[in-house]
Amino acid sequence: LTQLPGWSMRADGSLVIATGNDDVLGVYTCTPYNSYGTSGESRPTRVLLKDPPTFTVRPKEEYFQEVGRELVIPCAAHGDPPPTITWLKVGSMGKNSAQVDGNSSLVLRPLTKEQHGHWECRASSQVASVSATTLVHVLGTSPHAVTNVSVLPLLLAANVSWEPGFDGGYFQRFSVWYTPLVKQPPRAHHDWVSLSVPVGAQHLLVENLQPDLSYQFSVLAQNKLGSGPFSQIVTSVPRGFPVPTVPAEPPTVTLRVLLSPPQALTANETLRGVLLRWQPPAQLSVALSGYALELRQDKGGWEVLDSSIPSTKTQVLVPGLIKDAFYEFRLVAFAGGYISDPSNTVNVSTAGMEVYPSRTQLPELLPQPVLAGVIGGICFLSVAVIFSTMAACIMNRRRSTRIQKRRQDPPLVFSP
Secondary structure: OOOOOOEEEOOOOOEEEOOOOHHHOEEEOOOOEEOOEEOOOOOOEEEOOOOOOEEEEOOOOEEEEEOOOOEEEOOEEEOOOOOEEEEEEOOOOOOOOOEEOOOOOEEEOOOOHHHOEEEEEEEEOOOOEEEEEEEEEEEOOOOOOOEEEEEEEEEOEEEEEEEOOOOOOOOOEEEEEEEEOOOOOOOOOOOOEEEEOOOOOOEEEEOOOOOOOOEEEEEEEEEOOEEOOOOOOEEEOOEOOOOOOOOOOOOHHHHHHHEOOOEEEEEEEOOOOEEEEEEOOOOEOOOOOEEEEEEEEOOOOOEEEEEEEEOOOOEEEEOOOOOOOEEEEEEEEEEOOEEOOOOOOEEEEOOOOOOOOOOOOOHHHOOHHHHHHHHHHHHHHHHHHHHHHHHHHHHHHHHHHHHHHHHHOOOOOOOO
16 A cells, blocks of 8 residues: 555555545455454455536526516536436425426526525535535515524613515615513513614614513514514513622621610709710720710600710700609710610609700700790780780871861951
């Protein structure tokens, strides 16, 4: 074999001849052997040289024809042995309506929309097979379906793109259809929403979508003769706003440990009011922000009396309490975004005390009925003073008018 260029033998014993010529003609036998010897040679085989199929007439690259008419596409080949010519539509899964005449030409009669696309002419023999393809354009039909539909998920939106199909010989326009996927829809069908695509565009941005919800998208082509088939349905999920990573808040029990309530709240009665004293919280995890003072009167609901007590203060004076009333006070502390539990409650009774409400310092301690009575009395007195003043003015004016009239009248003269 070393004396024959292009000849070699594989590991399995097969003989490989790279180039076939007259030197390969003849009868061949194969003899297997090993260290124990051989069992003999194989049956002889004869090598013959044959011509592979070659096209003598090739179809053109593409053909244009109106729907319903006849289209004949020629194809011919020769070889030794003579090859067999077959036609098939590329990508066709089922039977195609291809007819071949005596000259091996493809005959499409009548031409239909489904016959649009690539066709292949194949010449086959025992030696080899060769093929040639052509593209058939069927004019005067509705558009063909778009291909390669893709959806790019964006923030609360999706960008839909595609490749147009054949327009059927007329100007075509596109529309994008989409619908959300609901696990348990109220109706058996989905409500599809359509959006028109600007002329010449092959993509569309679909906005105002719900985040983290699956949507189905499809593209439809239309021309003057009607609508083509919908494209394949593509499912996509738009992206939502990024959720910032926030550390989990400490448990409620941990918050109470980090900020304990104010300590040792006491109340002392003075001539100016009730003086409250306390001690700062014993346990703190962050700097103290301040205090808030709460009170309730006669076992009513708790109300905030002062929510801006500085953190540096440990006492506060509460003036303007109402006589013969019962008060309860308590304090809470603030530190950062935390609020402590209430402190101990102190009770203050004003029974027998000479204390009066101070509207400038504690307006909320005056009961509403008393406040309404005071305001009503003031209003009544004001109205009475106004009416009295007006009546006095009217009387003085009438008296002045009478005196002036008497002066102007001539004196009466009595003659004897």
